Amino acid sequence: MQQELLVVENLSLHFGGVAALTNIDLTVRKGEILAIIGPNGAGKTSFLNCISGLYRPSSGRIFFEGRDITRLPPHRRAALGIARTFQNIELFKHMTVLDNIMLGRHVHLRSGILAGGIYWGLAQKEEVRHRRRVEEIIDFLEIEFIRNKVVGSLSYGLQKRVELARALALEPKLLLLDEPMAGMNVEEKEDMARFILDIAEEWGVTLVLIEHDMGVVMDLSDRVVVFDFGRKIAEGLPEEIKQNPRVVEAYLGGQLAEED
Numbered sequence: 484m485q486q487e488l489l490v491v492e493n494l495s496l497h498f499g500g501v502a503a504l505t506n507i508d509l510t511v512r513k514g515e516i517l518a519i520i521g522p523n524g525a526g527k528t529s530f531l532n533c534i535s536g537l538y539r540p541s542s543g544r545i546f547f548e549g550r551d552i553t554r555l556p557p558h559r560r561a562a563l564g565i566a567r568t569f570q571n572i573e574l575f576k577h578m579t580v581l582d583n584i585m586l587g588r589h590v591h592l593r594s595g596i597l598a599g600g601i602y603w604g605l606a607q608k609e610e611v612r613h614r615r616r617v618e619e620i621i622d623f624l625e626i627e628f629i630r631n632k633v634v635g636s637l638s639y640g641l642q643k644r645v646e647l648a649r650a651l652a653l654e655p656k657l658l659l660l661d662e663p664m665a666g667m668n669v670e671e672k673e674d675m676a677r678f679i680l681d682i683a684e685e686w687g688v689t690l691v692l693i694e695h696d697m698g699v700v701m702d703l704s705d706r707v708v709v710f711d712f713g714r715k716i717a718e719g720l721p722e723e724i725k726q727n728p729r730v731v732e733a734y735l736g737g738q739l740a741e742e743d
């Protein structure tokens with residue numbers, strides 16, 4: 484049986500009178516690519532925010548590798564191996580690609596400025612290790628040619644790729660991607676799909692992604708979860724989800740009509 488990496492139990496989230504999430508139970512298995520789909524406002528981003536620690540749920544619990552992380556702040560969750568990208572790219576736009584990726588490694592920086600001064604040798608060794616890891620990521624995501632470019636000067640598609648690089652720099656066990664293909668052209672989407680598959684297969688990272696492009700969802704994901712009005716209304720293999728009458732009614736009907 485596949486091991487559970489993340490277990491969410493009975494999770495609810497309220498904003499004043501608005502129930503963004505209601506009684507969500509969800510398990511993410513080690514090594515899988517899990518897609519979360521659903522109409523706008525269904526609670527998908529709020530759910531990722533609860534996992535990464537940006538939002539504190541009103542009730543329910545979240546376990547990562549068997550450990551209760553419900554009350555941990557975001558940086559502690561990052562240190563445990565939970566990384567994410569955002570719907571609206573969150574990078575330091577005035578800094579270079581390389582610097583943004585290096586910043587993604589902050590949770591691994593053991594020696595601070597003072598310790599770096601005292602243990603110079605150790606700090607140097609660490610720096611070499613960071614550089615090596617960052618180079619691997621740059622190679623893997625094929626962004627060598629923009630490494631010294633300022634992020635703000637890049638196309639949207641490339642910025643998305645840099646954001647993915649920054650998240651990978653954390654060496655995550657679980658990677659949360661909020662609409663990784665949004666606003667991309669077909670070629671950029673194909674590249675991103677290839678990277679996502681390779682991240683899962685070659686790097687052994689487990690992925691949870693929110694995506695509106697159903698073609699992408701069906702091609703990439705091992706399993707699909709469907710949210711509607713803050714509730715989980717279905718869960719299953721992509722083929723099962725496509726044919727689930729409740730999902731077609733709540734979401735896919737509109738999507739398929741759009742494609743016609």
Ligand SMILES: Nc1ncnc2c1ncn2[C@@H]1O[C@H](COP(=O)(O)OP(=O)(O)OP(=O)(O)O)[C@@H](O)[C@H]1O
Nearest residue numbers: 498501502503521522523524525526527528529530
């Ligand atoms: N910070 C917040 N304050 C108040 N309400 C919020 C906040 N974040 C989300 N909500 C509300 O929670 C509900 C779920 O929103 P959420 O953004 O999670 O949906 P979504 O499925 O990600 O939608 P989309 O596909 O449009 O990104 C919505 O009613 C939204 O208005």
